[in-house]
Amino acid sequence: TSENSLGEALDYTITGIEPGAGLTGLSKNTLEEYENLDGWELLESSTAGMLGALDGAIKNEEPIIVTGWTPHWMFSAYDLKYLEDPKGTLGGKENIQTLVRKGLEEDMPSAFEILDRFYWEPKDMEAVMFDAQEVSFEEAAEKWVEQNADRVNEWTQGIEKVNGDEIELVTTPWDSERASANVVKVVLEEQGYKVTLTPVDPAIMFQAIATGEGDATVAPWLPTTHGSFYEKYKEEIVDLGENLKGTQNGFVVPAYMDIDSIEDLMP
Ligand code: PBE
Structure with missing residues (x-):
């Protein structure tokens, strides 16, 4: 058959990303949950490796299956489609959430309030990601903050400034989250904070x-992509909801x- x-x-291979990504876990689980996909394997690599393989396949009009996500510029760079996921094991539509440590509200009330108000749209995130292909994420974030002063003002209006208080933002290393973290960094810096940005694996x-x-x-990314970490730590963290x-x-x-x-991959 054509499926075979x-x-x-494809050598029964799906081209994946970093081992520590939530998407990698969901993808492995998907190969287990759909019947008759036993022969298929997920090749773990890196986001850059996945994008390189995708680019190479498309240049040669060869078949390839990658683990991908939105927001990401790959959908504007190439003509791509998601395979339907009738079992929903890859999570469907999700949200990105803001989580803070216990005690932050008391220790840094201004930062807490800004983080609580922070909310934007996929097109905003995409604008920063797009610019960051030419300039640094920091510059792209500064530009977005400048051009969206009204929105930023909603996040900071009436909040007391501080004088060099240190705050550490933790993020994951993907472009989407470098965009959001850098925007929040710029906004907190304008409020007077000294901000450190630390990119790590989701587990860390x-x-x-x-x-x-x-x-x-x-x-x-919740409720599914990072859902297992959320379940593990939910009593130890403060959840400020969707951003x-x-x-x-x-x-x-x-x-x-x-x-x-995905069912078309079955023999
Ligand atoms: N991602 C992009 C990440 C979160 C953001 C889907 C590659 C992950 O799988 O953990």
């Missing part, structure tokens, strides 16, 4: 907030491939 020839053409990020080694994060709605994970293929669903 696709499997053979949750641990840092739970132990108080880090003060806050605006990076967790962005409508992210998605999935198995992604070039639009020229004639499969539409």
Whole structure:
């Protein structure tokens, strides 16, 4: 069948990203949860490795299946589609949430209030990610903050300034979360904070907030992508709710491939 020839053409391999990514765990689970996908394997690598493989395949009009997500510039750079995920094991539509350490509200009330108010849209995040392909994330974030003064003002209006108080933001290393973390960094700096930004694996990020080694994060994808970490640490963290709605994970293929669903990978 054509499905079998696709499997053979791809060596039954799905091109994945970093071992520590939430998406990597969900992808492995997906290969287990769908029946008859036993032969398929997830090749763990890096986001850059995945994007390089995707680019190479598309240049040669070859088949490829990658683990991908939105917001990401890959969807504007290439003509791609998500494979349907009828079992929902890759999480469907999700949100990004703001989590802070216990005690932050008492210790740094201004930062706490700004973090609590921080909310933006996927198109805002994409604008920063787009600019950050040409300039640093820091510069891209500064530009966004300048151009969106009204929105930023909603986050900071009436909040007392501070004088060099140190705060540590913990984030994950993907572009989407470098964008959000850098925007929050710029806003907190304008408020008078001295901000350190630490990019780590999702597991370490949750641990840092739970132990108080880090003060806050605006990076967790919930309820599914980082759901296992959230479950583990939820009693130890303060959840300030959504800061962005409508992210998605999935198995992604070039639009020229004639499969539409994860179920099409079954023999
Ligand atoms: N991602 C992008 C991350 C979160 C942001 C989907 C690659 C992850 O899988 O943990």
